[in-house]
Amino acid sequence: MRRASIESWECLSKMEDLNLILPNIPHLHRLPTYEEYGGGYQALRKALGMKPEDVVEEVKKSGLRGRGGACFPTGLKWSFMPKQAEKTKYLCANGDESEPGTFKDRQIFEFNPHLFIEGSLIAAYAMGVKTTYVYLRGEYHRWSKLLQRAIDEAYEKGYIGENILGSGFSTEMYIHRGAGAYICGEESALMNSLEGERGYPRVRPPFPAQFGLWGCPTTINNIETLANVPIIINRGADWYSKIGALKHTGTLLFGLSGHVQKPGVYELPTGVLLTDLIDEYGGGVPGEKKIKAIIPGGSSTKVLRGDEIDGLKMDAESLKAVGTSIGTGGVVVMDEDTDIAKVIWRITKFYHHESCGQCTPCREGTGWMEKILERIWRGEGRAEDLDLLLDVANNIEGNTICALGDAAAWPVQSFLKKFHSEFEARVKRSAIAAVS
Amino acid sequence: MLSEVNLKKFEELKKRYPTLKALILPVLWMIQEQEGYISMESMRYVSELLKVPYGHVFGVVSFYTMFHQRPVGKHHIQLCTNISCSLLGAERLYNRLTGKLKVKAGGVTSDKKFSLEEVECLGSCGTAPMMMINGEFYENLDEARIDRILGMLK
Numbered sequence: 001m002r003r004a005s006i007e008s009w010e011c012l013s014k015m016e017d018l019n020l021i022l023p024n025i026p027h028l029h030r031l032p033t034y035e036e037y038g039g040g041y042q043a044l045r046k047a048l049g050m051k052p053e054d055v056v057e058e059v060k061k062s063g064l065r066g067r068g069g070a071c072f073p074t075g076l077k078w079s080f081m082p083k084q085a086e087k088t089k090y091l092c093a094n095g096d097e098s099e100p101g102t103f104k105d106r107q108i109f110e111f112n113p114h115l116f117i118e119g120s121l122i123a124a125y126a127m128g129v130k131t132t133y134v135y136l137r138g139e140y141h142r143w144s145k146l147l148q149r150a151i152d153e154a155y156e157k158g159y160i161g162e163n164i165l166g167s168g169f170s171t172e173m174y175i176h177r178g179a180g181a182y183i184c185g186e187e188s189a190l191m192n193s194l195e196g197e198r199g200y201p202r203v204r205p206p207f208p209a210q211f212g213l214w215g216c217p218t219t220i221n222n223i224e225t226l227a228n229v230p231i232i233i234n235r236g237a238d239w240y241s242k243i244g245a246l247k248h249t250g251t252l253l254f255g256l257s258g259h260v261q262k263p264g265v266y267e268l269p270t271g272v273l274l275t276d277l278i279d280e281y282g283g284g285v286p287g288e289k290k291i292k293a294i295i296p297g298g299s300s301t302k303v304l305r306g307d308e309i310d311g312l313k314m315d316a317e318s319l320k321a322v323g324t325s326i327g328t329g330g331v332v333v334m335d336e337d338t339d340i341a342k343v344i345w346r347i348t349k350f351y352h353h354e355s356c357g358q359c360t361p362c363r364e365g366t367g368w369m370e371k372i373l374e375r376i377w378r379g380e381g382r383a384e385d386l387d388l389l390l391d392v393a394n395n396i397e398g399n400t401i402c403a404l405g406d407a408a409a410w411p412v413q414s415f416l417k418k419f420h421s422e423f424e425a426r427v428k429r430s431a432i433a434a435v436s
Numbered sequence: 437m438l439s440e441v442n443l444k445k446f447e448e449l450k451k452r453y454p455t456l457k458a459l460i461l462p463v464l465w466m467i468q469e470q471e472g473y474i475s476m477e478s479m480r481y482v483s484e485l486l487k488v489p490y491g492h493v494f495g496v497v498s499f500y501t502m503f504h505q506r507p508v509g510k511h512h513i514q515l516c517t518n519i520s521c522s523l524l525g526a527e528r529l530y531n532r533l534t535g536k537l538k539v540k541a542g543g544v545t546s547d548k549k550f551s552l553e554e555v556e557c558l559g560s561c562g563t564a565p566m567m568m569i570n571g572e573f574y575e576n577l578d579e580a581r582i583d584r585i586l587g588m589l590k
Contacts, residue, residue: 180502
């Protein structure tokens with residue numbers, strides 16, 4: 001079988017410059033290679049010689065923001081953890097990676113798992129964490145085995161466990177396997193899932209840093225976020241903060257999919273032009289077709305039309321300025337022949353399936369939206385459907401415990417807004433067909 | 437019941453969590469790997485093993501889509517039809533699969549060899565369209581490859 005990752009690896013190797021997370025070094029996933037060529041565990045050594053609060057400070061200064069979609073400043077998140085705590089402190093590394101259009105963390109598990117492990121260990125040291133749980137989506141069984149092998153190697157060499165490198169600091173790391181629920185990538189649902197509950201998000205406050213896993217102080221970080229940490233500690237926050245966009249520093253693992261010649265994961269500095277990502281790295285749209293629509297950061301992010309992307313930079317602030325967000329960096333390209341109504345129906349079907357059922361607006365609303373969109377797509381839409389659809393979406397947004405409600409509403413709102421005339425024409429056509 | 441090997445694993449896993457309840461996903465995974473699915477009897481066993489009510493175990497099993505409550509085929513085919521796969525022809529593949537296997541999504545072939553399921557994004561968008569068979573990813577699919585893969589599976 002041909003594997004995704006090999007192709008992506010070829011894509012990656014074409015850019016020598018800033019492959020910090022996925023450098024082109026064969027066998028980097030094995031510990032000896034990671035130690036010899038990847039600067040392996042030097043950052044951990046360095047961090048263990050620093051005061052924990054200085055490590056947090058360095059990460060703050062680097063400008064690193066979370067790679068899971070919300071872009072929250074990582075150092076700031078770490079600083080919320082109580083310095084002195086009677087209770088055990090936990091770190092959850094979020095590898096639930098289930099946002100449609102997103103397939104980046106699996107590259108880290110496959111090609112550079114030790115970078116992630118080292119980053120988690122530095123985070124654990126900085127926050128005084130006793131146990132790290134790596135929550136992996138159930139479907140990533142193969143990657144779970146790859147990561148487990150790397151964790152075992154690190155245990156054997158004394159990088160994880162008791163008295164790490166003679167520093168007196170001890171911490172454990174375990175993989176916890178999910179079982180197929182998008183919602184468990186939401187941080188509070190992830191904690192409930194780990195505790196053995198159904199994956200229901202929790203009402204906040206209290207926030208995880210005060211009351212997380214089993215009521216103990218907990219931080220949840222994305223896999224890619226943690227993989228950035230050794231780079232920051234090794235090269236210094238000053239160096240790191242100069243990469244990419246001013247307010248959203250570093251490189252991102254962009255997952256490019258849909259109608260492009262060369263889909264795959266591309267590591268590029270934030271602020272790269274979207275058109276460069278698609279044309280230069282992705283080889284453009286097959287058949288030199290025009291781009292009709294683009295989802296810039298996973299299916300939850302608001303859609304852009306092809307005529308809106310000239311000069312658009314791919315970083316949190318630039319995308320915010322045009323009313324969407326960078327999300328997980330999962331870019332989905334759709335060519336001029338794409339049936340927009342079908343796409344938004346399919347996306348909405350996903351949110352309906354994945355809604356945990358806790359909050360009425362999301363549980364019921366996603367189902368209603370799916371139904372309405374399906375009839376529009378099938379040419380059975382009614383003239384009032386567009387207003388009804390928007391009304392349902394607006395009543396989900398902001399009215400749920402977690403962000404899944406918003407994530408379901410935003411695509412619907414934005415597809416309707418950006419392609420309004422197309423939807424209007426379609427429901428009109430169905431009305432005429434119904435009369436005649 | 438957990439096999440002897442898995443019971444040993446269970447004892448090891450206990451050290452990783454402060455509560456027994458947290459072991460529910462790992463234990464359910466072990467049971468599904470042993471039995472192929474999670475029966476009511478197994479759920480009662482898990483309830484006793486972890487000292488949680490039966491209703492809780494059932495609640496967890498029914499929440500997660502990867503747990504099967506009834507037997508699936510020897511080769512459990514899960515085809516992604518989410519956005520990136522759909523853009524690149526997942527529906528054609530779905531039709532090919534249903535045509536060849538003579539079952540719809542959710543069905544098991546009469547010889548119990550194959551079962552088919554339509555699933556949400558599996559994180560293979562860069563190699564779409566794709567499917568998963570018994571946990572293995574099959575990527576960059578087209579109809580000809582589907583035919584070849586089905587032919588290979590005994």
